[in-house]
Amino acid sequence: MITLASDFGEPYPAAMKGVLLSRTDARLVDVAHNLPRQEPRTAAFWLRETLPWFPPAVHLAVIDPGVGTDRNALVVRAGDSALVGPDNGVLMPPARGLGYPDPEAFAIDPGHEEFPATGGEGSTFDGRDVFAPAAAAVHEAGVEEVGEIEWLSPVDDPEELRFPEPDLRGREASGEVLVVDRFGNAITNVPGSVLEDRFGEEVAVNGTAVPAERSYAGVEPGHRLATVGSHGNVELAVNAGRGDEAFGVGVGSEVTISY
Amino acid sequence: MITLASDFGEPYPAAMKGVLLSRTDARLVDVAHNLPRQEPRTAAFWLRETLPWFPPAVHLAVIDPGVGTDRNALVVRAGDSALVGPDNGVLMPPARGLGYPDPEAFAIDPGHEEFPATGGEGSTFDGRDVFAPAAAAVHEAGVEEVGEIEWLSPVDDPEELRFPEPDLRGREASGEVLVVDRFGNAITNVPGSVLEDRFGEEVAVNGTAVPAERSYAGVEPGHRLATVGSHGNVELAVNAGRGDEAFGVGVGSEVTISY
Amino acid sequence: MITLASDFGEPYPAAMKGVLLSRTDARLVDVAHNLPRQEPRTAAFWLRETLPWFPPAVHLAVIDPGVGTDRNALVVRAGDSALVGPDNGVLMPPARGLGYPDPEAFAIDPGHEEFPATGGEGSTFDGRDVFAPAAAAVHEAGVEEVGEIEWLSPVDDPEELRFPEPDLRGREASGEVLVVDRFGNAITNVPGSVLEDRFGEEVAVNGTAVPAERSYAGVEPGHRLATVGSHGNVELAVNAGRGDEAFGVGVGSEVTISY
Numbered sequence A, B, C: 001m002i003t004l005a006s007d008f009g010e011p012y013p014a015a016m017k018g019v020l021l022s023r024t025d026a027r028l029v030d031v032a033h034n035l036p037r038q039e040p041r042t043a044a045f046w047l048r049e050t051l052p053w054f055p056p057a058v059h060l061a062v063i064d065p066g067v068g069t070d071r072n073a074l075v076v077r078a079g080d081s082a083l084v085g086p087d088n089g090v091l092m093p094p095a096r097g098l099g100y101p102d103p104e105a106f107a108i109d110p111g112h113e114e115f116p117a118t119g120g121e122g123s124t125f126d127g128r129d130v131f132a133p134a135a136a137a138v139h140e141a142g143v144e145e146v147g148e149i150e151w152l153s154p155v156d157d158p159e160e161l162r163f164p165e166p167d168l169r170g171r172e173a174s175g176e177v178l179v180v181d182r183f184g185n186a187i188t189n190v191p192g193s194v195l196e197d198r199f200g201e202e203v204a205v206n207g208t209a210v211p212a213e214r215s216y217a218g219v220e221p222g223h224r225l226a227t228v229g230s231h232g233n234v235e236l237a238v239n240a241g242r243g244d245e246a247f248g249v250g251v252g253s254e255v256t257i258s259y
Helices: A012-021 A040-053 A092-097 A126-141 A143-148 A243-247 B012-023 B040-053 B092-097 B126-141 B143-148 B243-247 C012-021 C040-053 C092-097 C126-141 C143-148 C243-247
Strands: A002-006 A028-032 A058-062 A073-078 A081-086 A104-108 A152-155 A167-169 A172-180 A186-191 A202-205 A208-211 A224-228 A233-238 A254-258 B002-006 B028-032 B058-062 B073-078 B081-086 B104-108 B152-155 B167-169 B172-180 B186-191 B202-205 B208-211 B224-228 B233-238 B254-258 C002-006 C028-032 C058-062 C073-078 C081-086 C104-108 C152-155 C167-169 C172-180 C186-191 C202-205 C208-211 C224-228 C233-238 C254-258
Touching (some): A012 A028, A012 A126, A012 C028, A028 A040, A028 B012, A040 A172, A040 B012, A058 A126, A073 A126, A073 A143, A172 A233, A186 A254, A208 A224, A224 A243, A233 A243, A233 A254, B012 B028, B012 B126, B028 C012, B040 B058, B040 B081, B040 B172, B040 C012, B073 B126, B081 B126, B104 B143, B126 B143, B143 B152, C002 C040, C002 C126, C012 C028, C012 C126, C028 C040, C040 C058, C040 C092, C040 C172, C073 C092, C073 C126, C073 C143, C081 C126, C081 C143, C104 C143, C126 C143, C143 C152, C172 C243, C186 C243, C208 C224, C224 C243
Parallel strands (some): A002 A058, A058 A081, B002 B028, B002 B058, B058 B081, C002 C028, C002 C058
Antiparallel strands (some): A073 A081, A073 A104, A167 A172, A172 A254, A202 A208, B073 B104, B104 B152, B167 B172, B172 B186, B172 B254, B202 B254, C073 C081, C073 C104, C172 C186, C172 C254, C202 C208, C202 C254, C224 C233
16 A cells, blocks of 8 residues: 655646556555645644554655755655655654654665656656655565665664644643644644543633633534644634634644643 | 545545555545535535445545534445435435435444544544444445444434425426535526426526526636536536626525526 | 546546446546646646556546537547547647557547436536546457447547647747646746756846756745756746746746747
């Protein structure tokens, strides 16, 4: 199984699918192709939340603002799964999310004959010309054989991308908004456990009292709430509305919750 | 075969796919994931139009504004197909559209060990934690075995959702706009048969004369027409434009057609 | 393998998938369903760029502003692949892009019993009622048997759609913008070879000096550049921004590059 994620929209991912299907009979599964453009951080968050639900697979993740520069192209092994994408940190949180705190990274040699479309040089579409052929080859070889592939070489210090840790003291948690989803839910790095014994009561979010609820439907439509999202973190939301607007927050905004 | 429909956009459906693929080798087919947010009625319309074209399948339909409340989670059997989703009416019109006027409904026990991710409690993402595992299990057991599944119990009175019937008298039909598609075509509940012998002539829509045409191309680009859409109902449209704007209608608007 | 491309958005493509899956076990691959509405020209460009990356397949391409008129419905054979769609030119550039300068075109008889949903007449959804069943039948018969299918008859003069040729003289190339992608990159018909020995230097685009770079990242974010896109043509772009706006161009705009 090979999953595909990118910020390409349409129709660029289809070229990647064509390359994959020319080289493997693997099942292909689209994860997302409308991830926010050129935001490895947001993509890393969503892939960390999503990929652990899959059985072992090769996960292609092409969010690549540095395409055409000398940044490495990577294969990262996390147990019996592998991630393939640019060396900008996007692969690391999902690799750890798969349960491997120290994933092994390997750099792809894009000049190798395995990648004929690059002409041995740069490409403006490494998703098609480097990452898709690499993902197909890793799938065909088997993830356990990654260390034996001749166009891969170990990398000791892949780019890291880590999400900030929240600050928990007493009955106050300080953190920040990690991402805003398409519904406007502002997803923080504050663990949902802080709301655990507060459901049905009010907590203070940046000084304003709002109800803590198990579900959006715990308040009337249009009303604010703090809840625990499907990722396990505190989410600032509005039932049938946009939490980001109602709370006046965006990615990176500081959030203090007193409970 | 398992089909997937939701109002989730990206990347939440991928988590459902991961759960499904961890439990079944079934073919997965995306029906739609950008259905209008939290509108079971619109989703029911589109699923009623779309699902009958499929071979027997398990159809997952997660448009679920009541997630986290005590609304039931359902499996609805319609012949050799099954629908899985919330008990808010969204499953019933498509179940009937599959040719079964009295579909059988069963409530899922989300506290059963088949659904470990719920922790026996509520979830803000039942699509991933309840509906996807249920759909996989129904697929693996076979739709004909639904009555034997221990975490399912019959429900006598599932939530209903019925589309209004048009009022046809003499040469006048009164109805309403059921949905507006992405092209701006306003799809009414008036049966296309009222235009049958009027193609090429004019009819009156809310008092204004417009041509009745077999296809959008029957009028010049930018011009209004009444036509019969692929669903068999009268559609108010503009060739290469938006019918909803030109006719000044939206979902629920009254439409009277004199023909 | 059957690929699907359309300008339908959601959920209309699902009805085509249902029809296909009722008639064939072929693998289905979505190429794009949000192609610009009713623009066969743009679709032809993207399909020409994308389809050659696939292994032999039946390619369904439904961008069909003339649906319901008497325009033909076509099957076009290009070697061991076939394209199925309306006779408005959309199939021809991708057929040639597959390496067949003289693709063979066949007209579908939509009144044949192979297409029961048309009722022998017109349809407002030929994608579902004509093209999908035709694609499934061609897949099942095998592309090499297209000439033997009784509801197909050869067409000598299918609609053509050709992209304008650029004018290259001395160190100046005049052409036009063929399409703008979702990132705002303005893709011209000027071959990338004109920039080949200019990377790292400036060229003049419509009289204004901009750097020629191998990749978007060759300039600072927000800055303009001329580059060679993944399709091999000159692209007017802005790193992490919209090239169409910065250069003041759109589809059809004249572009003169002095290099």
